[in-house]
Amino acid sequence: MKSFIKYLTIGGFACSLLPVYAQSAPQPPGTSIGEPSQAANDPLSQAEAAIDTKDFASAKTLLDTYLSAHNNDARALFDRGYVEDAQGRDDSAADYYQKAIAADPKQFESRLALGLILARQGKQQEAHEQLAAASKLEPNPPNPTAKAQAWRTLAQFDRSSDPDAAKQELLQALSISPETPPDLLLTGEIAEAEGDEVNAETAYRRLLNQQPASSEATAGLAHVLIAQKKYADAEPLIKTALIRDPDDPALNTQLAIVLNAEGKQDEVVSVLEKLHAKQPDDPAINAMLADAYTQTGAAERADPLYVQLLKSAPNDPALLTARGENFIRQQRYAEAVIVLQKAVSLKPANGDAWSSLAFAASENHQPQLVLDALSARSKYLEETPATYFLWATAYDNLHHTQQAAEYYHRFLTAANGKFPDQEWQAKHRLIALGK
Known part of the structure; x- marks a missing residue:
C-alpha cells in the first residue's frame, strides 16, 4: 500500500500549501478577508512575493531581518518555517512552526505544516495532535484544499486504529473538496479495517475503473478477495498487475499466498525465491519460502532459512515447531526431538507440537517420551x-x-x-x- 506520507506530500511540504501562495493576491496568515492590502514595500509582502517565485534566499534574508525586530510575529514565523520546509530542512522548519504556534495558537497553517513534518518523521502521536488542532481551525485566507488535507491526514492516521473516526474524518474532507483517487484507496483501507469487505471491494474496484494500472488498488482488491478465499478471482488480477510491475513486493507476496492456497507449490517456490533474492532478510518471506520448500519435498533447503529466522527469534515456538517438523521430513529425528522439546516448553498448549514430538520420539526409539508427549497432547487435541x-x-x-x-x-x-x-x-x- 502507498505510504500516507507520500500521499500527503510530494517533494516536501511546500507543495501541500502552495495554493495559499498561488493566488493572485494571497492573503497571508494573520490577515483577514476584506482587510486592506499590504503595501508593496511591506517586508512580509516582499518575502511572500519571493516565496511565490521560489526565491527562497531572498525570502530568508527579508524574513530574518524582519524577525530580528519582530520575533513574535506568527505570520513571519510561519513564512520563515515555510522557506525551510520548501527546501527539505524539516527540523529547522518545525522549530519555526512551533514558534509561530506559540505566538498564535489559532494559526491553522503552522499547525498543519508542523503536523505533516512530524508525520514524515514518524512522530505519529505528536503529528496527530497538531493535525487534530488544525482541523478545528480555519485557514487564513480561506483554503478548503488545505483544510481538507488536515482531515485527510487524520483519516490516514486513524484508518487502522480507529476506522470509525477515520471514516468521519474522510467525510469531512469530502464535504469541502472533490473526491480523488487516493480517497477511494483510503475508503477501501478504512472499510477493510472495519471488516466491511463488501464496501472495501467496491472502493478498490471504483479506483481500478479510474486507474486500471494502480498497483495499490490491485493489492487492496486482491487482499479482500484472499480474505474471502476467492483465490481463482485473485490470481489473474494479481498476475495482470505483475506484468506491469513485476517487482512489486506486495503483489508478489499476495501471489505466493494465492498459489499456496491453490496448492500450486512449485509456482509458489518460484515467486518466493524471487522475493527472497530482493529481500533476503525479510522474516515473513523467509518463513513462507521455508514452508514452501518443506511442502515441495526440499526440506534440506528450508533448514538454512529456519536457522536465519531463529537467530532473530530463538524462542519463537512456531518457528521451533516448524524447524522440528522439517527435521522429521529429513529423518533427523534426534535433532527434531531436541527442537520440539524446546517448542513445547515455551508453549505447552501447542497440541500439534506435541504430536510431532511424539512421532519424532517414536522414530528415535524413545518410547517413554512418546507416552509423555501423547499424554500432554491429549489435553488439547x-x-x-x-x-x-x-x-x-x-x-x-x-x-x-x-x-x-x-x-x-x-x-x-x-x-x-x-x-x-x-x-x-x-x-x-x-x-x-x-x-
Whole structure:
C-alpha cells in the first residue's frame, strides 16, 4: 500500500500549501478577508512575493531581518518555517512552526505544516495532535484544499486504529473538496479495517475503473478477495498487475499466498525465491519460502532459512515447531526431538507440537517420551488413528502388554482399513501378544 506520507506530500511540504501562495493576491496568515492590502514595500509582502517565485534566499534574508525586530510575529514565523520546509530542512522548519504556534495558537497553517513534518518523521502521536488542532481551525485566507488535507491526514492516521473516526474524518474532507483517487484507496483501507469487505471491494474496484494500472488498488482488491478465499478471482488480477510491475513486493507476496492456497507449490517456490533474492532478510518471506520448500519435498533447503529466522527469534515456538517438523521430513529425528522439546516448553498448549514430538520420539526409539508427549497432547487435541498407533507401539516397546493390546484394538477400530500397513502390523502384534 502507498505510504500516507507520500500521499500527503510530494517533494516536501511546500507543495501541500502552495495554493495559499498561488493566488493572485494571497492573503497571508494573520490577515483577514476584506482587510486592506499590504503595501508593496511591506517586508512580509516582499518575502511572500519571493516565496511565490521560489526565491527562497531572498525570502530568508527579508524574513530574518524582519524577525530580528519582530520575533513574535506568527505570520513571519510561519513564512520563515515555510522557506525551510520548501527546501527539505524539516527540523529547522518545525522549530519555526512551533514558534509561530506559540505566538498564535489559532494559526491553522503552522499547525498543519508542523503536523505533516512530524508525520514524515514518524512522530505519529505528536503529528496527530497538531493535525487534530488544525482541523478545528480555519485557514487564513480561506483554503478548503488545505483544510481538507488536515482531515485527510487524520483519516490516514486513524484508518487502522480507529476506522470509525477515520471514516468521519474522510467525510469531512469530502464535504469541502472533490473526491480523488487516493480517497477511494483510503475508503477501501478504512472499510477493510472495519471488516466491511463488501464496501472495501467496491472502493478498490471504483479506483481500478479510474486507474486500471494502480498497483495499490490491485493489492487492496486482491487482499479482500484472499480474505474471502476467492483465490481463482485473485490470481489473474494479481498476475495482470505483475506484468506491469513485476517487482512489486506486495503483489508478489499476495501471489505466493494465492498459489499456496491453490496448492500450486512449485509456482509458489518460484515467486518466493524471487522475493527472497530482493529481500533476503525479510522474516515473513523467509518463513513462507521455508514452508514452501518443506511442502515441495526440499526440506534440506528450508533448514538454512529456519536457522536465519531463529537467530532473530530463538524462542519463537512456531518457528521451533516448524524447524522440528522439517527435521522429521529429513529423518533427523534426534535433532527434531531436541527442537520440539524446546517448542513445547515455551508453549505447552501447542497440541500439534506435541504430536510431532511424539512421532519424532517414536522414530528415535524413545518410547517413554512418546507416552509423555501423547499424554500432554491429549489435553488439547482428540485422538486419531495415528496417535492410537503411537500409544500402542510405545507401550509395546516398554513391554506393557495389556496397554499395548488395548491401543492396538483402538487403532484398528479407528483406522477401519485406511492404513493397511499399520493395520497389518497391529494385527500381527496382537497375535504375538496373545490378545
